[in-house]
Amino acid sequence: MQKEKNRPTCVCESCESKTFSFLSINKHGVEKWKCSSCNQIKQWCICCDQGWIEHGVLEEKDIYVCDECEALWLSREEAGGEGSAWWKYTEERRIEEPWKKVDWVKDYEK
Numbered sequence: 344m345q346k347e348k349n350r351p352t353c354v355c356e357s358c359e360s361k362t363f364s365f366l367s368i369n370k371h372g373v374e375k376w377k378c379s380s381c382n383q384i385k386q387w388c389i390c391c392d393q394g395w396i397e398h399g400v401l402e403e404k405d406i407y408v409c410d411e412c413e414a415l416w417l418s419r420e421e422a423g424g425e426g427s428a429w430w431k432y433t434e435e436r437r438i439e440e441p442w443k444k445v446d447w448v449k450d451y452e453k
């Protein structure tokens with residue numbers, strides 16, 4: 344049985360609650376969490392074990408980027424698996440000022 348985990352430094356960006364509940368772990372070991380107040384979904388980065396994987400849209404493509412180590416994946420399901428690095432992905436596509444071009448998405452559980 345999975346032991347309940349806590350990420351005490353997390354504050355929900357949507358409702359400012361500090362209470363997140365552990366939900367599950369994906370096939371790569373990435374932890375999925377949910378804000379207990381507004382139901383926003385977050386994923387904890389397995390690469391650095393220090394940041395949240397943020398969902399964004401860049402040039403009409405979904406991206407998932409760690410807010411600490413900048414690891415990048417192109418789908419939520421593949422987060423934690425083989426991916427790329429933010430700088431490499433944006434450099435290969437010659438995207439200028441990429442952080443300014445991302446539309447960040449907040450995911451919620453229904």
